Amino acid sequence: METISKTPSELTEFVLRPSLGTSGRKIRVRSNFFEITNLPDMDIIQYDVTITPDVPPILNRKIFAEFEKLNLSGALGNVRSVFDGRKNIFAPQQLPIKDSQIFKVSLSNYENTSGKRLPNTFELKMKKVGRINYEELVLFLGGKRQLTPNCLTAIMALDVIIHHQPSMNFVTVGRSFFTPRGSQAIFGGAEVWQGYYQSARPTQGKMMINVDLSASAFYERGPLLLMVTKLLGRRTPDDLRRGVSEKDYQKVERSIKNLKIRVTHRGELASKKSFKINKLTQNSADDIKFESNGITMSVSEYFQKTYNRRLGYPFLPCVVVKRNIYLPIEICEVVEGQRHIRKLNEKQTADMIKFTCLQPNDRANKIRQGVDLLNYRTNEYLRQFGLVINNDMAILEARVLSTPTITYHPSSRDFSFQPREGSWNLRDKKVAVGVTLGSWAVVCFGSERDYSPQTIQAFVRQLVITCSDTGMDVPNKTPPIMHASPQGDIEGTLKQAWLRAGNNSKAQPQLILCILPNTGVPLYAEIKRVTDTVIGVASQCCQNKHMIQAKKQYCANICLKINVKLGGMNSFISPSQVPFITDRPTILMGADVSHPGPGESNLPSIAALCGSMDSRASRYSASIRVQSGRTDIIADLGNMTKEVLKTFYQSCGRKPERILFYRDGVSEGQFSQVLRGEVDALRAACASLDPDYRPTITFVIVQKRHHTIFFPLDRRDADRTGNCLPGTVVETKITHPFEFDFYLQSHPGLQGTSRSTHYHVLYDENSFSSDGIQQLSNNLCYIYARCTRAVSIVPPVYYAHIVCRRARFHSHGDDIEVSEGDIGATSTFGVVKPELQRVMYYM
Numbered sequence: 001m002e003t004i005s006k007t008p009s010e011l012t013e014f015v016l017r018p019s020l021g022t023s024g025r026k027i028r029v030r031s032n033f034f035e036i037t038n039l040p041d042m043d044i045i046q047y048d049v050t051i052t053p054d055v056p057p058i059l060n061r062k063i064f065a066e067f068e069k070l071n072l073s074g075a076l077g078n079v080r081s082v083f084d085g086r087k088n089i090f091a092p093q094q095l096p097i098k099d100s101q102i103f104k105v106s107l108s109n110y111e112n113t114s115g116k117r118l119p120n121t122f123e124l125k126m127k128k129v130g131r132i133n134y135e136e137l138v139l140f141l142g143g144k145r146q147l148t149p150n151c152l153t154a155i156m157a158l159d160v161i162i163h164h165q166p167s168m169n170f171v172t173v174g175r176s177f178f179t180p181r182g183s184q185a186i187f188g189g190a191e192v193w194q195g196y197y198q199s200a201r202p203t204q205g206k207m208m209i210n211v212d213l214s215a216s217a218f219y220e221r222g223p224l225l226l227m228v229t230k231l232l233g234r235r236t237p238d239d240l241r242r243g244v245s246e247k248d249y250q251k252v253e254r255s256i257k258n259l260k261i262r263v264t265h266r267g268e269l270a271s272k273k274s275f276k277i278n279k280l281t282q283n284s285a286d287d288i289k290f291e292s293n294g295i296t297m298s299v300s301e302y303f304q305k306t307y308n309r310r311l312g313y314p315f316l317p318c319v320v321v322k323r324n325i326y327l328p329i330e331i332c333e334v335v336e337g338q339r340h341i342r343k344l345n346e347k348q349t350a351d352m353i354k355f356t357c358l359q360p361n362d363r364a365n366k367i368r369q370g371v372d373l374l375n376y377r378t379n380e381y382l383r384q385f386g387l388v389i390n391n392d393m394a395i396l397e398a399r400v401l402s403t404p405t406i407t408y409h410p411s412s413r414d415f416s417f418q419p420r421e422g423s424w425n426l427r428d429k430k431v432a433v434g435v436t437l438g439s440w441a442v443v444c445f446g447s448e449r450d451y452s453p454q455t456i457q458a459f460v461r462q463l464v465i466t467c468s469d470t471g472m473d474v475p476n477k478t479p480p481i482m483h484a485s486p487q488g489d490i491e492g493t494l495k496q497a498w499l500r501a502g503n504n505s506k507a508q509p510q511l512i513l514c515i516l517p518n519t520g521v522p523l524y525a526e527i528k529r530v531t532d533t534v535i536g537v538a539s540q541c542c543q544n545k546h547m548i549q550a551k552k553q554y555c556a557n558i559c560l561k562i563n564v565k566l567g568g569m570n571s572f573i574s575p576s577q578v579p580f581i582t583d584r585p586t587i588l589m590g591a592d593v594s595h596p597g598p599g600e601s602n603l604p605s606i607a608a609l610c611g612s613m614d615s616r617a618s619r620y621s622a623s624i625r626v627q628s629g630r631t632d633i634i635a636d637l638g639n640m641t642k643e644v645l646k647t648f649y650q651s652c653g654r655k656p657e658r659i660l661f662y663r664d665g666v667s668e669g670q671f672s673q674v675l676r677g678e679v680d681a682l683r684a685a686c687a688s689l690d691p692d693y694r695p696t697i698t699f700v701i702v703q704k705r706h707h708t709i710f711f712p713l714d715r716r717d718a719d720r721t722g723n724c725l726p727g728t729v730v731e732t733k734i735t736h737p738f739e740f741d742f743y744l745q746s747h748p749g750l751q752g753t754s755r756s757t758h759y760h761v762l763y764d765e766n767s768f769s770s771d772g773i774q775q776l777s778n779n780l781c782y783i784y785a786r787c788t789r790a791v792s793i794v795p796p797v798y799y800a801h802i803v804c805r806r807a808r809f810h811s812h813g814d815d816i817e818v819s820e821g822d823i824g825a826t827s828t829f830g831v832v833k834p835e836l837q838r839v840m841y842y843m
Helices: 057-071 135-141 149-169 224-231 237-242 246-256 267-271 299-307 346-356 360-374 380-384 453-469 490-505 521-535 544-549 552-565 637-652 668-689 770-780 795-810
Strands: 025-031 033-038 044-052 088-091 100-106 121-132 171-173 176-186 190-202 207-219 260-263 275-284 289-292 295-298 317-321 325-328 332-334 394-400 440-445 481-484 511-516 538-543 586-594 605-612 620-627 658-663 696-703 710-712 728-730 740-745 757-764
Touching (some): 025 728, 033 394, 044 057, 044 149, 057 100, 057 121, 088 149, 121 149, 135 149, 135 190, 149 171, 149 176, 149 190, 149 207, 176 207, 190 346, 190 360, 224 237, 224 246, 224 332, 246 275, 289 299, 295 299, 360 710, 440 453, 453 544, 453 552, 481 490, 490 521, 521 538, 538 544, 538 552, 586 637, 586 795, 605 637, 620 637, 620 795, 637 668, 658 668, 658 795, 668 757, 757 770
Parallel strands (some): 440 511, 586 658, 658 696
Antiparallel strands (some): 025 710, 044 121, 100 121, 176 190, 260 275, 260 332, 275 317, 289 295, 317 325, 394 728, 586 605, 605 620, 696 757, 728 740, 740 757
């Protein structure tokens, strides 16, 4: 197998940036980057630190703070050093200690959150490991030297320096710190805290600090009784007098387990000590009996006798802490600053989105507030390291690329046009290639009493009219309609609907339209599992609330999805505007790997590859694999590539001469590994089809999870939401010192502040210019099949996201296991039927 050859440059194994792009209208934007105007001019000394016994970073920091307080004027020689909370200490000069030295540090009244018994005295061992000189990093930033391990250590040291003081004063999670100032209560006894993210980033000729907002859910501080009330959706604690069901009891116990609390019945001193909740008692404070000084009494009697406190809620269970210490819920206070690590429910998520959804100006102002809170100018640690940071956002050159011409069916009154500000509608337009829908059925998951046949028929009529108006042919205007229970045999119901559709039209069924009672995932997931992997028929789900209203716009969106699911094409871009994919046979591919969420370690990862099927790059086939190990490398990319290449050939009768591969789901640290493994897999797949088949490959990483935001300087360069206009591209000042990357904001703002997509070209045999890859990527964002607006990420990657999410529904049962080395679908994962694999069934 051939391996990738390095670029001619010794600077990087990836592609060097060609000359800058020139197309589009020049504008200026602000970005949430703050320039480091002065790097350390001294050598920074790095020490390895080991704290014994091993404790969490939050306690490590307290130990370090106490160590510094005790030794600053002595062993540390009045030199302030910084600590990363784990293994590294950086100092602006050599500390007056031996190369390896052990210190004893005593902590009293500290909060033990480790879950194990800890001593009051800890051992801190420091060992000098090296020096960091910033000259090498300066050469890298200027494009005169490659990124070396020394450069990476220098960048890491900057990160530790800027994070040190906030991490000592605030709750810290990763690169973000959080403050309760301006917190907001959300549903279910939680609250959302404002956070500020900061990261040292190498850019063109300089280092910068990227500062952004973040948010995290915390348990609401205050009386535990109020939290329990909110958890159960009651208005006041008195509503609990009506009783607590077994289901509610389990919900409360699950939610408050391991929560830290303080007690309020023994005065100020006692209230400083915290306890961790182990569980809830089965019985109430009135019913729990124990012996005290030879007298048997209940918990409520004990509190009355010992503390002269009559419990207001003796009918509630107690919390159990330590070894069977019972505490009535009403005397407990939730300790501030505990992260809500459990998955948020739908209502909590909606509340979080409201909190984080800020208009661009508001977000920019909050970021400035964060910079004020970080206090770069008077930070004593930054001063000792000679670090100076500009408090003003960076101002950058940007360009707004031209909008492509979108083409619909020639019979449309408005068949070829340029959208304004990234969105349009279907008025006077017919889809480019409309399908015929002749054999279909409707299943309503609900009773006839709740959803009358007349209401369903009215919805079907409106849908059929809209389909016809948008260029589809629907000869069968009265499909059979069934009612079924959402809790019943879903697979049996759908099979019956499939038979009815076939019998009704005397033809192979094409579609089952399902009307759902709510947005719940289980029913939707089962419908998709059965139709995708058992029956092999396209399915379209609709919410009953939309069916009852039956608005034309909603029906038009449904039509777009049905048309591509059945093999049609909604729109395409004029060939002259995408010469790269029309001059010669070219396939676009998008790939993604989806990992299971927290607490789902028994679930596998899913890899998806989508490939265009013709020169219009509007229709995509999909290939799925289940893989283990939570690795980002796609294990079976070779066979997946063969599948989409064969589909391309069968669709248009020619082999692609060029491959443009967009890859999502890869962090910077894995660029090299993914590039080498996956370009080799693409090469091998082509060679296995024909030893002489060698299409040219361009490999582009696509990143949406970053913290770079752009704010237009001039109101004329903003859309109606205050965001940058669709097509805004940035490739200077905050991008890589010399590699080929750029930020593209291709979509119009909808709500809040828009986030651009970061594209990084790692490998390029097609000799793209900056203008070429930027304009092509922007144009592609206008032909996403299921909406009439430009999207934020190129469609092949967007489709790969959707396919990954869809594949999670193809498992049967809750427990899915993948043995080591498995790369194909396991017995618990259904395989998509062949008849669907060549259409966009997943839309």
